[in-house]
Amino acid sequence: MGTGNQIEKPLADWAHAHFGAGAQLVSLKRLSGGASQETWAFDVETSGASTPLILRRAPGGAAAARASEAVSLATEAVLLAATGKAAVRVPEVLHVSPPGSELGEAFIMRRVAGETLGRKILRDEEFTLARTRLTRDCGEALARIHAVPLTSSGPLPRSLGADQIAKYETIYQSFNLPRPVLELAFAWLKANAPDPAEPVLVHGDFRLGNLIVNQDGLGAVLDWELAHIGDPREDIAWLCVNSWRFGHTEKRVGGFGDLPELLDAYAAAGGQRFAPSEIDWWEIMGSLKWGVMCMTMYGAYKTGADPSVERAAIGRRVSENEIDLINLFEGLGRHA
Structure with a gap:
């Protein structure tokens, strides 16, 4: 399983590339939800503004063999884009990280406020x-x-x-x-x-x-x-x-x-x-x-x-x- 130390640097690098050199990565924490994938919450702060985000990541960044009916994270990201375009209420995907990258197989999406329980x-x-x-x-x-x-x-x-x-x-x-x-x-x-x-x-x-x-x-x-x-x-x-x-x-x-x-x-x-x-x-x-x-x-x-x-x-x-x-x-x- 991944740790905060493993992903903090690649996330910070992405934040700088996406939001600008002054962007700060804060409040990174692993969430308990997600039985088959890692789920992390974090914020990116820029000039006083804060953007709440979610990282959905393969365990350790490298996808193991999965059940045949489970789609890949890349396909999940495609589905979020396609359904969002169809006016389904879904989080917006901002970045897809490929297998073998420093962050590993993952995608980053906006965090939507609310309750799931x-x-x-x-x-x-x-x-x-x-x-x-x-x-x-x-x-x-x-x-x-x-x-x-x-x-x-x-x-x-x-x-x-x-x-x-x-x-x-x-x-x-x-x-x-x-x-x-x-x-x-x-x-x-x-x-x-x-x-x-x-x-x-x-x-x-x-x-x-x-x-x-x-x-x-x-x-x-x-x-x-x-x-x-x-x-x-x-x-x-x-x-x-x-x-x-x-x-x-x-x-x-x-x-x-x-x-x-x-x-x-x-x-x-x-x-x-x-x-x-x-x-x-x-x-x-x-x-x-x-x-x-x-x-x-x-x-x-x-x-x-x-x-x-x-x-x-x-x-x-x-x-x-x-x-x-x-x-x-x-x-x-x-x-x-």
Whole structure:
């Protein structure tokens, strides 16, 4: 992993080149967020003005082998530029550092003020107004993301519904640990697969935790490393998965909103018109995926590949996803 001493000089050199010889690098600190990449916050001061910035960097500056579905930092930077051009609220990228450079594989973007912690966004009084606007804001953001031309989004993996069933069933079977609810979900998804929608740019992890929210609503969409070409309903449904409602289960959309409002905002911003019932299949897929991911994280803890308490704790949440799946199956047909 990188240290402040490793990156301070190349960051200061960049600041001088970008802001002028008098620019000063201050308040450099490593942030706790970011499971697969380093995230650093820092400010550049020039003539009394301060510019808040974020460095997103490969661990140690050199990218190791990554999961096949995770895009490179360079591709993330391309996606931020392309979606920003499409009026999606994203941080502006100021610099992309290539592999092998003094700073290492990384990019620098403006720091957007706001909160990312789901529980605070759903609970704290300062976000009362934001919660009334967030459903609409998310619908508009998703419509604009899905409208970005694939030719401008960089090299991306392709993953539709059938691809994801095959992938996660293979992972599940590798554990040789039968879980009847998950097996029921795999069977139901195969038997009830909808006709695929026209493939679009999909964010892949659009949910509270990856959204900056300020007092007025959505401030920015973050964490594009799981972006891919896929079905637009995947993004809509992932925001609805109960795990990302942080206890506010009565609100299907992220714990803060209702699905008809989200779909209306999505269509009004140029997205396809979907009925709430068309999201059911993908929400079941999302809960199943997260259940298998939780199994994977516990596997990493058990084998010692990642002995952190966080991995063990997340691994225990498989049972929560099983309950969510049962509730989803019982609710089928209730959504108009």
